[in-house]
Amino acid sequence: MALADFLQELDELAAAAQAAFEGAKDAAEVEAARIAFLGAKSGKLKAAQKGLGSVDKADRRTAGMRFNEVKQLVEAAFKSAEERIAGGGGGTTQSAEIFDPTLPGKQPRIGKLHPITQTIEELKDIMGRLGFSVADGPEIEDELHNFESLNIPADHPARDPLENFYLATAAKSQGGPLLLRSQTSTVQIRVMEQTPPPIRIISLGRVYRPDTADATHYPMFHQMEGLLVDTKVTMADLKSVLRLFATSYLGHDVHIRFRPSFFPFTEPSVEADMSWNDNWIEFGGAGMVDPHVLSAVGYDLEEVTGFAFGLGVERLCMRRHGITDIREFYKNDVRFLHQF
Ligand code: DAH
Secondary structure (H helix, E strand, C coil), X not given: CCHHHHHHHHHHHHHHHHHHHHHCCCHHHHHHHHHHHHCCCCCHHHHHHHHHCCCCHHHHHHHHHHHHHHHHHHHHHHHHHHHHHHHCCCCCCCCCCCCCCCCCCCCCCCCCCCHHHHHHHHHHHHHHHCCCEECCCCCEEEHHHHCHHHCCCCCCHHHXXXXXXXXXXXXXXXXXXXXXXXXXXXXXXXXXXXXXXXXXXXXXXXXXXXXXXXCCCCCEEEEEEEEEEECCCCHHHHHHHHHHHHHHHHCCCCCEEEEEEEEXXXXXXXXXXXXXXXXXXXXXXXXXXXXXXXXXXXXXXXXXXXXXXXXXXHHHHHHHHCCCCHHHHHCCCHXXXXXX
16 A cells, blocks of 8 residues: 555544534433444544554654654544543533532431420439439239229229220239239339339320320320439428429429329329419329338338329420321321421
8 A cells, every 4th residue: 555545544534523522412422433443343543543554664763753653643533522421521411410519419308206205215314313213114914003003992993904905815814814004003003012212213205095096085195204212202302303394394484383183192192283374284193102112112101101192294395396186196197297
């Protein structure tokens, strides 16, 4: 082949390669151009290299030098096309991934504690500062702890099977019938059975009653039980603790009112109200621990007295946040739960 023809062929190849790499709009087109010009088997450069062998011997050195120049030129065109696509600098491509650091990030959705769990944590915190430690008890109870030791005799209406979730399969168990606890007062008994006085505990957890669900009832809810047993404990101590508790929970000075009431395990018994936006709202039952309860666990009635109280956790949480329907807590609707 004549030198002039070979050189012209090379010039055409260089121009075509330049155009192909510069015009490539995405990674796939760059790759197609790479195969067409730089492909190891049938690339155009490879074909030109073969043509080099047919150039007259005397001109081969000149032809070879030009070939190398063109090869470098094509490789450089390929490289810059590759960089342009990867860097998004072209701005005209759609299929190429473009990273724009000025766009707002995608917010990961972070979970939250359930409002009842949040309330429980807060109540533990407040009572902890008053010196009360946390005790736990089982949700499946026997009649001894749910009723008997709490001075609730067999003929008491609270023991009516229709008022409780008795466990049918457990009825034949050796220790007598079992039920889902209807109150956290059970934990008072379990703690006193295990521990000599003084006692200063709270217990928070689920209780179960076969109530029809409505805006203020649910067959499962949470209570906070409190128990303090020591020497010379009086109603004044009870009132102070409940007042400090209510003041801490609401964040301002709160008045407490006691109304006479009855619970089998306290004597005297009261309903405790707290003032809230010029209203009195009931927040739980309380009283001095009944001597029958203290002696049932072997405490010396000459030595110690105590007070106890039981509060509804849902009710406190609902008041705080203006929630009007207890069922909202248990629908698991994240639009509701996410607000707390
Ligand atoms: N256990 C009672 C209930 O579920 C609440 C209660 C009242 C608990 C008085 C107490 C108490 O410890 O002293 O209705």
